[in-house]
Amino acid sequence: MRFLTAGESHGQKLVGIIEGLPAGMKISKDRVDEALRKRQQGPGRGGRMSIEQDEVQLVSGVRGGLSTGAPVALEIQNRDWENWAEVMAFGDEADLDSRKVMTPRPGHADLTGTLKYRTEVRNILERASARETAMRVAIGSIVRQGLSALGVEIRGHVLAVGGVHAEYTDKREYWQRVEQSEWSVGDSGAEQKMGERLLEAREKGESLGGLIEVQVHNIPAGLGSHVQWDRKLDGKLAQAVLSVQAMKGVSFGLGFEAGERMGSLVHDPITYSKGQGFARASNHAGGIEGGMSNGEPIILQVVMKPIPTLYQPLDTVHLETKEVVKASVERSDICAVPAALVVLEHVVAWVIAEAVLEKFPADSFTELQTAWEAYQAYLAL
Numbered sequence: 001m002r003f004l005t006a007g008e009s010h011g012q013k014l015v016g017i018i019e020g021l022p023a024g025m026k027i028s029k030d031r032v033d034e035a036l037r038k039r040q041q042g043p044g045r046g047g048r049m050s051i052e053q054d055e056v057q058l059v060s061g062v063r064g065g066l067s068t069g070a071p072v073a074l075e076i077q078n079r080d081w082e083n084w085a086e087v088m089a090f091g092d093e094a095d096l097d098s099r100k101v102m103t104p105r106p107g108h109a110d111l112t113g114t115l116k117y118r119t120e121v122r123n124i125l126e127r128a129s130a131r132e133t134a135m136r137v138a139i140g141s142i143v144r145q146g147l148s149a150l151g152v153e154i155r156g157h158v159l160a161v162g163g164v165h166a167e168y169t170d171k172r173e174y175w176q177r178v179e180q181s182e183w184s185v186g187d188s189g190a191e192q193k194m195g196e197r198l199l200e201a202r203e204k205g206e207s208l209g210g211l212i213e214v215q216v217h218n219i220p221a222g223l224g225s226h227v228q229w230d231r232k233l234d235g236k237l238a239q240a241v242l243s244v245q246a247m248k249g250v251s252f253g254l255g256f257e258a259g260e261r262m263g264s265l266v267h268d269p270i271t272y273s274k275g276q277g278f279a280r281a282s283n284h285a286g287g288i289e290g291g292m293s294n295g296e297p298i299i300l301q302v303v304m305k306p307i308p309t310l311y312q313p314l315d316t317v318h319l320e321t322k323e324v325v326k327a328s329v330e331r332s333d334i335c336a337v338p339a340a341l342v343v344l345e346h347v348v349a350w351v352i353a354e355a356v357l358e359k360f361p362a363d364s365f366t367e368l369q370t371a372w373e374a375y376q377a378y379l380a381l
Helices: 029-040 079-083 110-117 121-128 130-149 172-180 188-204 233-242 255-260 337-359 365-379
Strands: 002-006 013-019 056-060 072-077 153-161 210-217 247-252 270-273 277-280 298-304 315-317 324-326
Touching (some): 002 130, 029 056, 029 337, 110 121, 130 153, 130 337, 130 365, 153 172, 153 337, 233 298, 247 255, 298 337, 337 365
Antiparallel strands (some): 002 013, 013 072, 056 072, 153 210, 247 298, 270 277, 315 324
8 A cells, every 4th residue: 555645835736646445445535624624723823724724635546435446536725826826837937936935944945955956945845845744634534544444543642842741641531631622732731831832932933843642542463574674663653754844753652761761661561361362561662562563552752843934034045145144934833733743643544554454455445354353353362
């Protein structure tokens, strides 16, 4: 199974293709649109979100609410295209000088991409923009629906924003609060402080990053493999989440804290009960050992850096004059951490779905369910 995306931030549309989806899997357009709306929400979002009203169009590969086994093609229109039609036109009529950027932003792909491709900054920033993640959410939502039908649950929450840390308690009340929170935070006190930090950042022309956690529940042992570096599940997850714009670090389970402890306080004792099979007495490994899922919840944390567009811009160098000037200011968010959580949940969903189909190759979803249930029964012996 694989996917491709295409499209620019201010182009006509974003497009995507999924290949290898089993036939007969239920696909709800409404659930995809719900995920897209959630990605647009959260404190600190910029003016672009008041323009776009993201909605997916399923172009092929779905009939009667079920996948057909053919490639699934998707589109998301960019409503802001109307304001950029002359700048982003495909033909000779394109206004290449209008809104031309000569002052690359520190922390963005602007300068490095311009040097690499020997082109202008506009061509780099349009594709490097996090606008591209709207299509990845749509694609992830489709495979997430299949995982949900198998009983797999993916959830996440924001642990920190701008140095304000939430107190995490794995209780039902906490997760109910996460669902109600505009910050996706289960600690109401921390949520209030995050709002105050956001106001401070906005007044100073700054931006904020944070820490995000994603959890995958009801995954059996044995997804991924230890035999080659590129088949390890944690390696695939790390590559996927770090491919999301502004993500700068990932850890599993205890993460970096594991390096501060003795081994007996890091590794998870193995238990066994008839009818349930093998399990772990703790989950310091974050659900992955030796590149494979071990049957415990997969738990990973991701660091998001502050968005590089600053309304009080940093120094940069003018591409033609080579003089020190201030960086350009493209319309941007002050903080997109809650939105990034939505993106990461769906990026993780793709990797898990890919691992499931690698373990249980199937042309139809019925075949997949049969193999999944048989393997679960085997593990419970």
